[in-house]
Amino acid sequence: MNLPTLPVLTAGVLALACVFALARVWRQRAQRSRLALVTLLALQPALATALYFGLFPPLHMAQTGSSLVVLTAGWRSAAAANLSGQRIALPEAEPAASAERAPDLATALRRHPQITLLHILGHGLEARDRDAAHGYQIDFIPAPLPAGLVALHVPSRVAVGNALRVRGRVQGVDAGTVELLDPGNQRVQRSPLAHDGWFEMQMAVREAGLTAYTLRVLDVAGTLQDSVPLPMEVVTATPLRLLVLAGAPNPELKYLRRWAKDAGIAMHTRIAVGGGSALGDAPIALTDDSLRAFDLVLLDTRSLQALPASEVRALTLAMHKGLGVLLQLDAAPAPALRARLREWGFALATGDATQTVSLAAGLPALPSYRVTDSTTTSARLLSDTDGQPLGLWRALGRGRVGLLPISETYPLVLQGMGERHAQLWSEITATLARSQESAPLLPPSAPAWVGERVIVCALPAITAAATLAPQHPGPTAAPGRCIAEWPQRAGWQRLQQIAQPLHYFALQQRTALAWRLSLRQQATRQLALQSTHAPTRRGQAMPQRGRAWPWLAAWLVLAAAAWICERRLHERPSATR
Structure with missing residues (x-):
């Protein structure tokens, strides 16, 4: 009706x-x-x-353009002047004598349709209320965050043999330290906090399965200030198939083979020794059929220059079909080499200047060639300590081709930094290697807490019993079907609505409280920023029903x-x- x-x-x-x-x-x-x-x-x-x-x-005519003061959790500590307008308190807000209680923001806005401006006090809106705030002018006055971890960047899924990198920021703990504990509560990493509270740690993961590390924040006296679980799924990735073509034996290949074995990579080598002879595995000719068996081909300067034209054409055709190729410069690029790279989309400037570069602070300097690409279609492969690009890559059909100017990476291993050497080559292969045809589903990127909505998108198949999420997942969500869940217990959760297993971890309500409130404030700030670009509602007379009682x-x-x-x-x- x-x-x-x-x-x-x-x-x-x-x-x-x-x-x-x-x-x-x-x-x-x-x-x-x-x-x-x-x-x-x-x-x-x-x-x-x-x-x-x-x-x-x-009905009576009501004038729009009024403001609504929205009280959220922690609103008492928000530095706000005397704000005029109707005051409403959301369920998580502390009691307020002069505020009208509302079960959610949407209900409050239906009660007061003349509202066009929202003054939000406290730690911000929960996910329940963010959709209702769209279309309104928002003034957000945040409350101070408690001491502890307020930002964290950690992957939810890591492949065996790869490096786990943890980066975050701690607030309110001066001259403190952070510790990374393994699932057995044994400390594996310890790092001091920078002056601005940022930290970064990394370690290699060796065993597959669902596991949870722990990040602890300690003050200068060693007192525990915050403890946050770091759940992750360590998976055994599909073995990468690597073909190495070298112009001569060198120590770089020795340590590269050692890394490939530890990472579970199937490596096939062909090393030229002169006179048409070659060392390594069984000889293989580069044809369209043989290259389908590999995901990435690694060449050096001499091996690429020695390839016959037929094998170069086969390599180019394989790249268009998805193969990844990396050229590691171990000599200055000659004009003939530049001509071949031009066919792959690189336009290198002339010159053979050498330099030493460092990938990060504290790492030894590595020899490198200075190369410049005059095209604008290339992306950086790596970066040095100053943020300058080290190496280039570009798409070629369905595949990718990369250029690494660092001639030797094995000094990292000799200096006792084998994990950094492994991380370097893991990043390169992850960027250039052939993409897997059936990539596993990714768990939610945002952390989940008990009782809060969790949205998972890009699902290929959902059972008939599943409930599709009507909410918008956000601009960063992957396309495809979405489902929403509200976990009721802490720990590992499994989505039951899909055939392919997908796990995510739910934290306790009071766990990582500073991080949780920080994420809520960031989401509310984003809403306020979007509202500044939205057209302002003009005050106008509109019909409104009076009171029924x-x-x-x-x-x-x-x-x-x-x-x-x-x-x-x-x-x-x-x-x-």
Whole structure:
């Protein structure tokens, strides 16, 4: 039924009931006194009118442009001046004597349709209320965050043999330290906090399965300030197939083979030793069929220059079909090499200047060639300590081709930094290698807490019992179907609505409280930033229904009066004789 027809239908029903009531009173006029008869006849239309306006209060013109002060958790500590406007308190807000309680923001906005500006005080809006805030001008006044971890960047899934990198920021703990504990509560990493609270740690993971590390924040006295679980799924990735073509034996290949074995990579080598002879594995010719068996091909300068034209064409065709290729410069690029790279989209400037670079602070300097690509389609492969690009890569059809100017990476291992050497080559292969045809589903990127909504998108198949999430997952969500869940217990969760297993971890409500409040404030700030670019609603007169309780109270009084007339003012015939 359409909403505009409901008042009309209700009015018709009440009018018909009033007519029947008047007819009943008139038929019984001989049994009533004159005062009771007149009173009851007047009360019937009055009762119908009061009931109608109790159900549908009269409209009046209300001026828009008012503001609404929204109190959220921690609003008492928010530095706010005297804000004018109606005040409402959401369920998580501390008690406020002058504020109207509301179960959610959408309900409050329906009660006050004249609102165009929201003053949000405290730690911000929960996910429950963010959709309702779209389209309103927002002024966010945040509350101070408690001491502890307020930012954390950690992957939710890591492949065996890769490095786990943890980066975050701690607030309110000066000169403190952070510790990374393994699942057995043994400390594996310890790092001091920078002056701005940032830290970064990394370690290699060796065993597959669902596991949880622990990040602890300690102050200068060693007192525990915060403890946050770091759940992750360590998976055994599909073995990468690597083909190495080298122009001569060198120590770089020795340590590269060692890394490939630890990472579970199937490595096939062909090392030229001159005179048409080669060392390594069984000889293999580069053809379209043979290159389908590999995901990445690594060449050095001499091996690429020595390839016949037929194998270069086969390599180019394989790249268009998805193969990844990396050229590691171990010599200055000659004009012939630049010509071949031009066919792959690189336009290198002339020159053979050498330099030493460092990938990060504290790492040894590595020899490198200075190369410059004049095209604008290349992306950086690595970066040095100053943020300058080290190496380039670009797409070629469905595959990728990269250029690494660092001629030797094995000095990292000799200096006792084997994990950094492994991380370097893991990043390169992850960028350039052939993409897997059936990539596993990714768990939610945002952390999850018990009782809060968790949205998972890009699901290929959902069972009939699953409930599709009607909410918008956000601009960063992957395309595809989405489902929403509200975990009821802490620990590992498994989505039951999909055939392919997908796990995520739910934290306790009070766990990582500073991080949770920080994420809530960031989401609210994003809403406030979006509202500054939205068109401002102009104040204008709009119809608004008044309050219903005065009309319902009047109906109750009139009904009591009708009952008195029926029972007390009824004059019996025996009393008149």
